[in-house]
Amino acid sequence: MNNSMINSSVSMHGLQQKLDMLANNIANVNTTGYKRKEASFQDVLTSLKQQPKGFEKEGRLSPLGYNQGWGSRLVQAQMTMLQGSLKATENPLDTAIEGNGMYEINTFVRDANNNLIPQTAWTRDGSFELTPSGADPNTLLLTTKDGHYVMGADDQPVQVPSNHRVNIQPDGRIMAYDDADKTAPPIEVAQIKLVRVIRPQLLQQLGDNLFTLPTGLANQQDVLQTVDAANNMVDPITIKQGFLEQSNVVLSEEMTDLIQVQRAFQLNSRAVTSSDTMMGIANNLRNG
Structure with a gap:
């Protein structure tokens, strides 16, 4: 040849x-x-x-x-990781990330024995929903459109009381307003967990607009850094309620x-x- x-x-x-x-x-x-x-x-x-x-x-x-x-x-x-344009939806559960960040969610995959096991994943898709919790009828869970749990800063699924409307702050804090009592002050129920993408080339595509980390990674912070008040001063990552980020294609x-x-x-x-x-x-x- x-x-x-x-x-x-x-x-x-x-x-x-x-x-x-x-x-x-x-x-x-x-x-x-x-x-x-x-x-x-x-x-x-x-x-x-x-x-x-x-x-x-x-x-x-x-x-x-x-x-x-x-x-x-x-x-x-x-x-x-270039920013995509933001589209207004007027849906209070639609959110868009401004900056080099992602939402952390909890999904489930099947192992070798066909058993469902929890798995942490990340996404930029902020089209969320409130889903009833089977354990507590007075509690709603914040999920993606595919039913995956949105994780909070406490590493627990975000929970919202029933019959409450939500207001999501730029730092991810969720304020709940009681629809039955308009005079009641809002209560802070959770804070959405955000991560900063340090090395996007190491993220692996999981499908359905989700990403995961490669197996055997020694330190997650080398790829994804948890956003907090201390490290969010320079190049801040914020959430904009009522908007969805479009594709950057x-x-x-x-x-x-x-x-x-x-x-x-x-x-x-x-x-x-x-x-x-x-x-x-x-x-x-x-x-x-």
Whole structure:
């Protein structure tokens, strides 16, 4: 197999992964809180080829050695934490994060024995609901639209008394107002837990707009830092009630990248076809 076929086939594999990533970004252009992914490429290998000795002629400036590339590969798919635009919904349970943060939620997954076990996950989607608690009829639980529990600063699911309307402060504190007694002062029932994303490239996509941490991670604080009053002074992370964050995907940019990658893929596929044709011609000449 000649060098051009190896080079092109390796590059086509990386370009296919880039195409899949662009398709995922475009498909989630209207997903609440979605963060687009960007691809990073690097050379697979570069070797130094030597020209024959007879190539060295008096007055010729071309070097005897030249670099021979062997294609490129995708080395990283990193999530871009750029802020998406905010859309007003007038729903008091819709919230949007301003800043480089995420909500912490509690979901359930099945283990090897098909048993449900709790798992911590994170999301930017702030479209919440109040769900009745089976244990206490006077208590409602703050959940996502998929039924996952929204965690509070005390690492417990956020609970709200029944027949109370909520007001969510920028720092995540939830103030509950009694609908039956309009003169009663509000009570602070919980505070939504927020985390600051330190290393987005280490987050793993769980599906349904959720993220988790890689297994075996020694220190979670190296990737996600719990937000508190002490560390939220610089580059603050706040919550805006009555808004939802839109996807940060810019469709025009994604389509431009898509056309460029398609052209690169087409060029490499033609190189593979040309290499195959040349090898077929060489094989026929030898057999003839």
